[in-house]
Amino acid sequence: MAQDTAYQPLVLVDTAQLSRPDWLEYRRKGLGGSDAAAVLNISPFRTARDLYYDKLGIVTADDHANWVALEVGNLLEPLVARIFAEKTGLKIYQRKCMFQHPHYPWMLADLDYLVEMPDGTTAILEIKTTNYNAKDKWWYNGEEIVPVYYETQGRHYMAVMNLDRVYYCCLYGNNEDEAIIRRIDRDMAYEMELIMLEQDFWENNVLAKLPPPYWEDDGDLILESLRRALGPADKDAPPISLNKAQSARVTRFLELQEEKGRRDADTKAVEAEMKRLKALIVADMGTSCSAISDDGCTITWNPVRKPGVSKEGLERLKVVHPDIYTEYVTISESRRFNIKRPKPDAA
Numbered sequence: 001m002a003q004d005t006a007y008q009p010l011v012l013v014d015t016a017q018l019s020r021p022d023w024l025e026y027r028r029k030g031l032g033g034s035d036a037a038a039v040l041n042i043s044p045f046r047t048a049r050d051l052y053y054d055k056l057g058i059v060t061a062d063d064h065a066n067w068v069a070l071e072v073g074n075l076l077e078p079l080v081a082r083i084f085a086e087k088t089g090l091k092i093y094q095r096k097c098m099f100q101h102p103h104y105p106w107m108l109a110d111l112d113y114l115v116e117m118p119d120g121t122t123a124i125l126e127i128k129t130t131n132y133n134a135k136d137k138w139w140y141n142g143e144e145i146v147p148v149y150y151e152t153q154g155r156h157y158m159a160v161m162n163l164d165r166v167y168y169c170c171l172y173g174n175n176e177d178e179a180i181i182r183r184i185d186r187d188m189a190y191e192m193e194l195i196m197l198e199q200d201f202w203e204n205n206v207l208a209k210l211p212p213p214y215w216e217d218d219g220d221l222i223l224e225s226l227r228r229a230l231g232p233a234d235k236d237a238p239p240i241s242l243n244k245a246q247s248a249r250v251t252r253f254l255e256l257q258e259e260k261g262r263r264d265a266d267t268k269a270v271e272a273e274m275k276r277l278k279a280l281i282v283a284d285m286g287t288s289c290s291a292i293s294d295d296g297c298t299i300t301w302n303p304v305r306k307p308g309v310s311k312e313g314l315e316r317l318k319v320v321h322p323d324i325y326t327e328y329v330t331i332s333e334s335r336r337f338n339i340k341r342p343k344p345d346a347a
Contacts, residue, residue, distance in 0.1 A: 032156075034153055039201045048216075049225055094113055240286065304334045
């Protein structure tokens, strides 16, 4: 279908005085730019299933562990925007509101800044921060790029705002020379494909209340998603009987395990696929700690609990109650994954 380019974005809500809980509720009315990468299964931060749970208010991605990085990003945003303005000479400004696409009301945009171009047109400015070691993600084979998960965000915003350019300014150090500036221009073919994929997710997953499958390649990302969604292990849950399709993952995992044992070189690809298959098998098991495949393999995903003191607890212990240990003891849980082949029948 042809894209209509004669439209103006709607304003869903003024965000200047909006509390964070209220802002999150408005975000759940549609898909924002930072959601696009998860819809496309290319986000390094969360899966499409995480996004689905978040939009329905079932499970919210746990950002508490990374709250310092998030807070640093928020605090540095005005500074990075100023660096962009100083280095480019362009005028920047903010509009504190959540925008909505007039034709696709589930497409939302909450922008960092807008840019006034010399020719009278408007562009979008996205502010990013990263660490020194991660700055290389902004290059590929010596060429300047925008990381793909940020690119999808910018293209989502261009679609909502009906604007033709997005700038990115990413600070990775502590001076203005350690700031990366990139730009992307509108690509209508990419945009229409993105809109169709987002529409499919919104209508056939979120509105239909049908969780999307785990298509991501990162097994660790899937396991973290499952940890948030399933919670602690249920030792009393009965074993799960896997069907033929699910059991095929068990068979493939065992084949890769044997292959890994036979060769020392080039194991990274095998390990990555094993991690992903392990995560998908765990997803099939749900809260259960065991399963049995249709060919008799026993799969266990048992919790390992041990007492410990968190870093925060230790700091408090030293300062507040040096003589009290048990007040700050926490119980952590990890789980051990194992597949045991059935014993061959006696001759």
